[in-house]
Amino acid sequence: MTERLTRTEVERIARLAHLELDDAEADRLTRQLGDILTYFERLREVDTSGVEATTHPVSAGPRMRDDQSRESLPRDEAVAGAPDAADGLFRVPKVIG
Amino acid sequence: MTDASAIETIADVRAALAGVGSAVDVCTIFLERIQERDAALGAFTHVASDTALEEAATVDARGADDPSQPLAGVPIAIKDNICTRGLPTTAASRILTDYRPPYDATVVERLRAAGAVILGKTNCDEFAMGSTTEHSCYGITRNPWDHDRVPGGSSGGSAAAVAARLAPVALGSDTGGSIRQPAAFCGLVGLKPTYGRVSRYGLLAFASSLDQIGPLGLTVADVAAVFRVIAGHDPADATSAAEAVPEWPSGTANETPAIGVPWTLLNDGIDDDVLASFRTALDTLRSSGATLVDIELPHATYAVPTYYVVAPAEASSNLARYDGVRYGVRAPLAETADLTAMYDRTRESGFSDEVKRRIMLGTYALSAGYYDAYYLRAQQIRTLIRRDYDTVFSTVDAVALPTTPTTAFPLGQHADDPLQLYVGDIFTASANLTGLPALSVPSGNDSSGLPIGLQLVGRAFDEVTILDLAARFERERSEPIGRPPGLDPSA
Numbered sequence: 001m002t003e004r005l006t007r008t009e010v011e012r013i014a015r016l017a018h019l020e021l022d023d024a025e026a027d028r029l030t031r032q033l034g035d036i037l038t039y040f041e042r043l044r045e046v047d048t049s050g051v052e053a054t055t056h057p058v059s060a061g062p063r064m065r066d067d068q069s070r071e072s073l074p075r076d077e078a079v080a081g082a083p084d085a086a087d088g089l090f091r092v093p094k095v096i097g
Numbered sequence: 098m099t100d101a102s103a104i105e106t107i108a109d110v111r112a113a114l115a116g117v118g119s120a121v122d123v124c125t126i127f128l129e130r131i132q133e134r135d136a137a138l139g140a141f142t143h144v145a146s147d148t149a150l151e152e153a154a155t156v157d158a159r160g161a162d163d164p165s166q167p168l169a170g171v172p173i174a175i176k177d178n179i180c181t182r183g184l185p186t187t188a189a190s191r192i193l194t195d196y197r198p199p200y201d202a203t204v205v206e207r208l209r210a211a212g213a214v215i216l217g218k219t220n221c222d223e224f225a226m227g228s229t230t231e232h233s234c235y236g237i238t239r240n241p242w243d244h245d246r247v248p249g250g251s252s253g254g255s256a257a258a259v260a261a262r263l264a265p266v267a268l269g270s271d272t273g274g275s276i277r278q279p280a281a282f283c284g285l286v287g288l289k290p291t292y293g294r295v296s297r298y299g300l301l302a303f304a305s306s307l308d309q310i311g312p313l314g315l316t317v318a319d320v321a322a323v324f325r326v327i328a329g330h331d332p333a334d335a336t337s338a339a340e341a342v343p344e345w346p347s348g349t350a351n352e353t354p355a356i357g358v359p360w361t362l363l364n365d366g367i368d369d370d371v372l373a374s375f376r377t378a379l380d381t382l383r384s385s386g387a388t389l390v391d392i393e394l395p396h397a398t399y400a401v402p403t404y405y406v407v408a409p410a411e412a413s414s415n416l417a418r419y420d421g422v423r424y425g426v427r428a429p430l431a432e433t434a435d436l437t438a439m440y441d442r443t444r445e446s447g448f449s450d451e452v453k454r455r456i457m458l459g460t461y462a463l464s465a466g467y468y469d470a471y472y473l474r475a476q477q478i479r480t481l482i483r484r485d486y487d488t489v490f491s492t493v494d495a496v497a498l499p500t501t502p503t504t505a506f507p508l509g510q511h512a513d514d515p516l517q518l519y520v521g522d523i524f525t526a527s528a529n530l531t532g533l534p535a536l537s538v539p540s541g542n543d544s545s546g547l548p549i550g551l552q553l554v555g556r557a558f559d560e561v562t563i564l565d566l567a568a569r570f571e572r573e574r575s576e577p578i579g580r581p582p583g584l585d586p587s588a
Contacts (some may be wrong), residue, residue, distance in 0.1 A: 010457070017413060017460040018420070019453055021439035035516055036458060040402050040471065048476050054475035054483065056336070057292045057306055058557050063339070065332055073254030077199040083427035090422050095434050096151055 024072040101126045105262050107319045110171050114161040120170030124153035127172045131216070131263045136243060140248075140257040142177050143185045144217040156561045158452050159212075166212030170327055173208060174264040176255050177218040178225050179310065181205050181297035184215070188301045189233035190223045192447025193425040202299020203334065204268060204310050204327040208407035211326045216264050219254030224416065225270055228278055228521055229364040229511065232451040239509060240283060241548055246505040249279030255313050256283040260581055266314040266323050270300055272307045273404050274500075274525025277537040280313050281500035281550025284539045284578050286320045286567065287313040291558050292532030293338035295324075296331030304411035305336075307404075307529040315498050317538065322344040324560065343561045352566040356382060356553075357392035357493035367502045370543035375499045378540040378551045380567045382497070382520050382566070385573050388390045388463070392489045392496065396481040397527050403482070405519055405528035406462050406475035412452075413459030419447065454515060483531040490556050495563055498524045498549030500537040524552060534560045538567040541576040549579060 009032045014021045018058070022064065074079075079085040104113055110123050128146050135141050153170060161169040175181055178188035180198040182205075186479035187193040201209070208215070222232040230238040230253025240248040241261040248257040252269025256279035259267050269276040280287025288311045295310045302308060312323035328342045358379065363372065383389055421427035421443030428442035450454070462471035489496060502521060511518040528535035534557070537550035551570065555563040 005461075009461075010500075011164055013457050013461050013464065016464060017456050018417075018437070018440040018444050019448070019456065020445040022451075025450075025453070029454065029582060032454060032515060033458060033461065036405065036519075038463075039516055043399060043402050043406070043478060046396065046474075046481065048474055048477035048481070051477040051480050053473055054479040054530075055306070055476065057530070058338070058482070059480075063335055063337075065335075071293050073199055079423075080199060081119060081424040083421060083425065091438050092422055093430065093434055095436055 005030060005037055104402055105265060106315050107168070107171050107265050107322055110265055120153035120156040120161060120214065121150060122168055124149050124172055124216075126214060127264060132382070134145070134261055135263060137239065137244065138241060138257050138261055139236055140219055140254045140261065140263060141174070142189065142218045142220050142254065142552070143234045145184050145215055148184070149214050149216050152209070152418060156212050156214065161212070163212070167322060168210030170210065170214060171212070171266065172214045172216045172264055173323070174216050174255055174258045174267040175205065175218045176221050176252050176267070176269050178221060178270055178301040179205060179268060180301070181215060181218065185218060186301070187234070188224045189221050189235055189454070191234045191426065191449070192419045192443070194234070196425050198299070200299065201379065203296035203331045205299065207327050213326070219252070220260055221254055221269060222251035223449055224301065224412070225251040225272055225275055226412065226451050226455050228274065228518060230254060230279075231508065232449060234449065239508070240505050241584070243505065244282065246283065246507055246547070249282035249505060251275040252313065253279050255356050256280055256285055256287070259283070259285055259313050260317060262584060266312055266319050268310055268323070268327070269313050270308055270310050271529065272303050272408060273522045276311045276313060277500050277525050277535060278521070278548065280537040281548065282505040284548030284581070285313050285315060286317050286536065286538050286562065287311065288320050288324055288536040288564070289528060289534065290324060290328060290560055291338070291534040293336050294328050294333040294534070294558065294560070296337045298331055298333040300498055302415040304408040305415060306411060307408055317571050320536070321564050338558070340558045345561055345564055346568070347561045347565060350569070351562065353386045353388065354494040354562065354566060355388045355390050355492065356566070357390050357489050357496045359392050359394045359397065359496065359498065361393060362397055362498070362524070367499060368504065368543065371499050371502060371504065371549050374541040374543075374549040375551065377409050378570065379497065381574050382570060385569055387566070390493050392493065394468050394482070394485040394489065394527070396478060396485050399478050399524050400482060400526040400530060402477045403475045403530060403582060404522060405458070406471045407479065407530070409455040410462045410472050411458030411459065413456045413463065416452070416456055419444065424561070432508040451515070477529045482527055486527075486531050486533060486554075495566055496554040499550045499555065500524060504543045504545070504547035504549055533557055534563060536563050536567055537576040538570055540574065542579060546579065
């Protein structure tokens with residue numbers, strides 16, 4: 001946590017996040033994210049031993065409801081906002097060779 | 098009401114409709130103002146002139162005095178990250194260029210059912226990530242009080258629209274202060290309701306455990322009127338709460354509330370004018386019957402780093418859905434490009450710098466080897482901040498803080514130093530981390546005439562107490578808030 005973020009690490013994170021960074025961006029992010037992570041160091045001052053993590057603010061958790069079937073969006077409307085759709089389906093580049 | 102320029106608040110709209118005016122007249126007045134003034138501000142990303150006039154005509158046909166329509170004929174502007182059926186909804190991101198959702202967010206559905214007229218969509222920081230409204234694919238929005246300054250953000254378009262009287266009220270969303278900070282910067286009232294109070298169904302998710310939709314307006318009464326319409330349980334949002342929506346005004350306001358003031362949080366980094374206005378506001382509250390209590394919120398000093406771990410982590414997951422498949426745009430691809438190249442290029446060209454920065458930060462914080470050190474620890478500190486507030490609320494009815502450490506700053510000031518901008522969320526982020534309701538109400542102006550906000554934080558689901566307090570403060574505050582230059586109604 002104390003080691004400065006490296007450019008290699010930034011490239012690894014970009015792959016995980018599906019972002020294709022150019023060189024200048026990767027350099028800038030290495031610097032900026034490094035600064036931000038250094039700033040996060042102060043979180044280590046806090047004694048968190050035995051403290052429960054907050055997963056749901058305020059409420060006890062998600063409310064369950066009955067699983068009932070109901071009308072849904074017509075298929076054509078559901079795909080209408082897609083960049084490439086045909087026959088009520090999303091089209092993507094070939095996945096299986 | 099014969100003077101068109103005098104219609105500004107919901108009360109003004111109601112008075113006009115009770116007299117000779119029609120909802121179409123009122124709508125036309127606001128559309129004309131947008132036409133005249135918005136080129137200089139950039140508050141709106143889309144003006145829905147045709148559908149707004151149709152909706153207004155429907156109100157006129159039905160009559161504006163139907164009690165089931167508390168907002169009959171009231172024009173409202175909607176932040177561009179809230180789904181509006183058939184109207185562009187892009188969260189100010191290139192990746193959603195021209196996207197028109199096939200459904201309304203629950204809040205929009207409720208506004209329409211209440212008779213409100215949707216004027217259009219307002220600018221924001223991309224995916225609500227920012228506090229200046231400079232990170233938008235549509236360009237910047239300017240502060241009506243000073244065009245060389247930011248309106249705040251991320252709900253900066255909504256704030257600028259209301260401050261410039263282009264809409265009586267607007268919806269924003271608040272993940273770390275994105276309603277309250279622009280309300281403070283633009284001299285408005287802005288409410289972030291309790292987490293779960295307002296349905297998030299149809300809100301483009303940024304950080305799901307922090308996001309809340311809420312209103313901005315010129316008066317506490319206007320904000321409360323919109324709040325009551327949009328609040329309440331929604332089966333479409335599993336995190337929405339079942340608590341009954343309160344009446345407001347309650348008629349049973351506590352005349353001698355205890356207000357906690359966490360002075361140790363206010364030690365440094367605050368503008369002198371902001372601190373002076375805060376002290377004056379406390380004096381006003383005290384002389385109106387409130388008791389002031391010194392309190393400690395020891396973990397609230399960690400709110401900003403905690404927030405900037407939690408929010409980007411959730412964002413990195415939420416924004417994974419923008420992949421060039423289901424909505425928005427896909428980057429142009431070579432014949433031979435595979436699926437991964439499509440994802441990577443679409444996201445690279447569709448997101449701007451601030452969004453990428455936060456996705457990267459969140460991905461890092463959640464990645465193997467770092468989860469415990471960052472995300473888990475931040476969620477634990479979140480619990481500690483909430484416990485601080487729980488302790489304090491056993492003795493006080495509300496907590497008072499400045500909304501922001503500074504007034505609106507010049508455009509472009511934080512272009513290459515995101516961290517410096519992030520620390521400006523110091524007073525607002527706690528309410529999101531804890532889920533507690535909080536509002537900003539104008540408390541005065543700095544030496545340049547820029548507005549300053551007083552923030553009140555309440556107990557969970559007790560928006561009524563902070564609305565009552567804010568309404569009392571609004572009546573009794575010593576300093577007039579004034580109006581943005583050029584908006585003098587007598588001019």
